[in-house]
Amino acid sequence: MNTLMNRRLVLASRPEGMSIASDFRLETVATPMPTDGEVLLRSVYLSLDPYMRGRMSDKASYADPVAINDVMVGATVCQVVESKHADFVKGEWVLAYTGWQDYGISNGEGLIKIDANVMQPSYALGILGMTGFTAYMGLLDIGQPKAGETLVVAAATGAVGATVGQIGKIKGCRVVGIAGGAEKCAYAKQTLGFDECIDHLADDFAEQLAQACDNGIDVYFENVGGKVFDAVLPLLNTGARIPVCGLISQYNATALPDGPDRMSMLVATLLIKRIKMQGFIIFDDYAPRYNEFAQQMATWLASGEIKYREDKVTGLENAPEAFLTLFNGKNFGKLVVQVNQPL
Amino acid sequence: MNTLMNRRLVLASRPEGMSIASDFRLETVATPMPTDGEVLLRSVYLSLDPYMRGRMSDKASYADPVAINDVMVGATVCQVVESKHADFVKGEWVLAYTGWQDYGISNGEGLIKIDANVMQPSYALGILGMTGFTAYMGLLDIGQPKAGETLVVAAATGAVGATVGQIGKIKGCRVVGIAGGAEKCAYAKQTLGFDECIDHLADDFAEQLAQACDNGIDVYFENVGGKVFDAVLPLLNTGARIPVCGLISQYNATALPDGPDRMSMLVATLLIKRIKMQGFIIFDDYAPRYNEFAQQMATWLASGEIKYREDKVTGLENAPEAFLTLFNGKNFGKLVVQVNQPL
Numbered sequence: 001m002n003t004l005m006n007r008r009l010v011l012a013s014r015p016e017g018m019s020i021a022s023d024f025r026l027e028t029v030a031t032p033m034p035t036d037g038e039v040l041l042r043s044v045y046l047s048l049d050p051y052m053r054g055r056m057s058d059k060a061s062y063a064d065p066v067a068i069n070d071v072m073v074g075a076t077v078c079q080v081v082e083s084k085h086a087d088f089v090k091g092e093w094v095l096a097y098t099g100w101q102d103y104g105i106s107n108g109e110g111l112i113k114i115d116a117n118v119m120q121p122s123y124a125l126g127i128l129g130m131t132g133f134t135a136y137m138g139l140l141d142i143g144q145p146k147a148g149e150t151l152v153v154a155a156a157t158g159a160v161g162a163t164v165g166q167i168g169k170i171k172g173c174r175v176v177g178i179a180g181g182a183e184k185c186a187y188a189k190q191t192l193g194f195d196e197c198i199d200h201l202a203d204d205f206a207e208q209l210a211q212a213c214d215n216g217i218d219v220y221f222e223n224v225g226g227k228v229f230d231a232v233l234p235l236l237n238t239g240a241r242i243p244v245c246g247l248i249s250q251y252n253a254t255a256l257p258d259g260p261d262r263m264s265m266l267v268a269t270l271l272i273k274r275i276k277m278q279g280f281i282i283f284d285d286y287a288p289r290y291n292e293f294a295q296q297m298a299t300w301l302a303s304g305e306i307k308y309r310e311d312k313v314t315g316l317e318n319a320p321e322a323f324l325t326l327f328n329g330k331n332f333g334k335l336v337v338q339v340n341q342p343l
Numbered sequence: 344m345n346t347l348m349n350r351r352l353v354l355a356s357r358p359e360g361m362s363i364a365s366d367f368r369l370e371t372v373a374t375p376m377p378t379d380g381e382v383l384l385r386s387v388y389l390s391l392d393p394y395m396r397g398r399m400s401d402k403a404s405y406a407d408p409v410a411i412n413d414v415m416v417g418a419t420v421c422q423v424v425e426s427k428h429a430d431f432v433k434g435e436w437v438l439a440y441t442g443w444q445d446y447g448i449s450n451g452e453g454l455i456k457i458d459a460n461v462m463q464p465s466y467a468l469g470i471l472g473m474t475g476f477t478a479y480m481g482l483l484d485i486g487q488p489k490a491g492e493t494l495v496v497a498a499a500t501g502a503v504g505a506t507v508g509q510i511g512k513i514k515g516c517r518v519v520g521i522a523g524g525a526e527k528c529a530y531a532k533q534t535l536g537f538d539e540c541i542d543h544l545a546d547d548f549a550e551q552l553a554q555a556c557d558n559g560i561d562v563y564f565e566n567v568g569g570k571v572f573d574a575v576l577p578l579l580n581t582g583a584r585i586p587v588c589g590l591i592s593q594y595n596a597t598a599l600p601d602g603p604d605r606m607s608m609l610v611a612t613l614l615i616k617r618i619k620m621q622g623f624i625i626f627d628d629y630a631p632r633y634n635e636f637a638q639q640m641a642t643w644l645a646s647g648e649i650k651y652r653e654d655k656v657t658g659l660e661n662a663p664e665a666f667l668t669l670f671n672g673k674n675f676g677k678l679v680v681q682v683n684q685p686l
Contacts, residue, residue: 225610247607250607262606270587275621
């Protein structure tokens with residue numbers, strides 16, 4: 001086993017604006033071996049998520065940045081390939097946080113076992129993991145959707161957005177998605193069951209959105225920002241709720257946009273319309289409610305009420321290019337990298 | 344009685360920027376007489392409040408504007424001077440909404456009786472009315488202050504701010520006020536019991552605020568906006584709450600400030616720090632909880648835990664000038680106009 005080699009992607013440089021493939025460097029090093037009380041994990045699936053862009057930057061954020069030359073962080077679904085830990089045996093599936101590499105060592109702390117008989121292991125990175133949990137708590141706890149209300153979801157076919165919209169339908173909302181291009185919009189309506197989906201690439205996007213929301217917007221699930229938020233803002237109803245989950249259009253911005261300064265206008269809108277706008281970080285805010293979520297979501301998946309699409313890329317070496325598709329509109333579904341074959 | 348004359352202030356013009364005395368016009372007309380089922384009310388106290396600036400404008404807001412040549416709206420404490428309504432007798436005190444004039448007719452709808460043996464009637468316009476209720480619900484329901492947290496209150500000696508800060512002290516917060524000038528700051532600390540009060544007229548205001556909030560800010564009660572909010576924003580802690588009650592520094596603005604456009608920066612801050620920012624309009628959002636508030640506040644007033652200061656101006660004709668003091672920093676305490684002597 002001592003010849004086992006570990007491919008890993010380290011952060012080579014901090015991106016200026018959009019991250020590029022050369023901000024990562026592929027290295028191959030000897031795999032460390034587990035000592036007593038440890039397990040050696042082999043990554044089968046790596047999750048790629050927008051929040052990772054924040055970790056590449058040394059701007060202040062909710063988590064420390066990845067250091068230059070350190071392995072990029074990320075959630076993974078792994079199998080135990082060697083165990084010196086009493087609680088784990090070879091072949092077991094676990095949700096781990098080994099990052100962008102083939103192998104990782106763990107003392108067991110934070111590992112969550114996955115029953116591969118009950119679900120596809122990669123789902124633990126998406127619909128039954130952080131992605132689904134984010135959609136569920138953000139929409140239901142902060143958004144408080146009520147039957148008959150209008151819910152607008154940007155990045156409607158993205159991993160979070162697709163789930164938000166489907167939960168909104170279950171709760172009886174009129175759901176209006178926003179997505180880039182005809183294919184995604186058709187998917188949102190035909191497969192996910194959204195009432196409408198507006199193409200943000202259209203010249204008259206704001207007008208189309210206003211038309212689709214003729215009773216205004218009661219809940220806007222914010223995961224995009226930028227011109228989508230600009231179009232949403234004048235349509236918000238009195239008493240609207242805005243869970244702020246992400247701002248993917250802004251993550252590669254290097255400077256604030258030109259003026260006028262609309263910050264006070266936004267606050268005035270919150271006041272005049274009695275709007276609640278609230279950011280959240282899923283496991284920091286809601287960890288104790290994970291089981292409630294997981295049971296409900298498993299039921300919805302089993303009944304077909306929630307549909308789930310993965311965007312699966314093969315090969316760790318392709319992770320940097322795949323990561324960029326989260327920001328250029330090419331990603332379609334929950335993005336996971338198949339790093340290795342299962343045992 | 345037919346010779347009774349009614350002085351009234353009507354909206355003469357919509358202000359451009361800061362409202363001025365000539366935006367109002369004093370008229371004297373015959374007082375209408377009550378018919379069956381009506382009462383004639385004589386105003387003793389008129390409340391002057393920042394929200395009235397919004398009603399003078401025809402910009403979209405949460406309430407319709409006052410029409411040109413109509414009487415300015417406003418809450419009043421009145422006495423019944425003639426009753427043709429079974430539920431009211433001459434001399435009774437009521438909280439009404441007769442506006443900026445001597446007399447008003449009512450069919451009884453919306454009138455709230457005030458027991459002048461229990462409280463000073465003018466308190467119904469302030470600490471035991473909209474002002475106190477706003478402070479109470481905004482701070483406790485949206486702000487959710489916890490003992491040991493830092494609460495920052497702008498307009499610290501204003502009608503709402505003074506109450507917010509005192510409730511914060513009762514709840515065990517470190518309370519940092521912001522006010523204009525040494526006299527107001529001394530009052531906030533010595534009389535209201537704030538831990539600190541920072542003078543926003545000081546050149547190094549932002550630095551002083553940062554120093555006073557060395558553990559950051561957990562709750563910011565927003566009733567000012569502008570440069571105060573600019574100084575607060577970088578000090579907000581993870582999980583902070585911002586009840587948005589008013590934006591008095593912005594009400595006379597005629598255009599958005601120059602860029603850069605910080606709107607996306609604000610939303611990113613809400614996300615990264617998991618902050619809740621929520622506007623509210625007191626009676627729209629919280630009317631069913633008025634009794635809970637009124638009982639608690641009466642107890643606090645009686646025990647001396649909450650202190651209350653009125654800024655009383657005599658004479659309806661002085662209302663326009665007095666109204667301006669809400670915006671130029673000269674008002675100190677809850678602003679009421681004594682329109683007439685009690686019966």
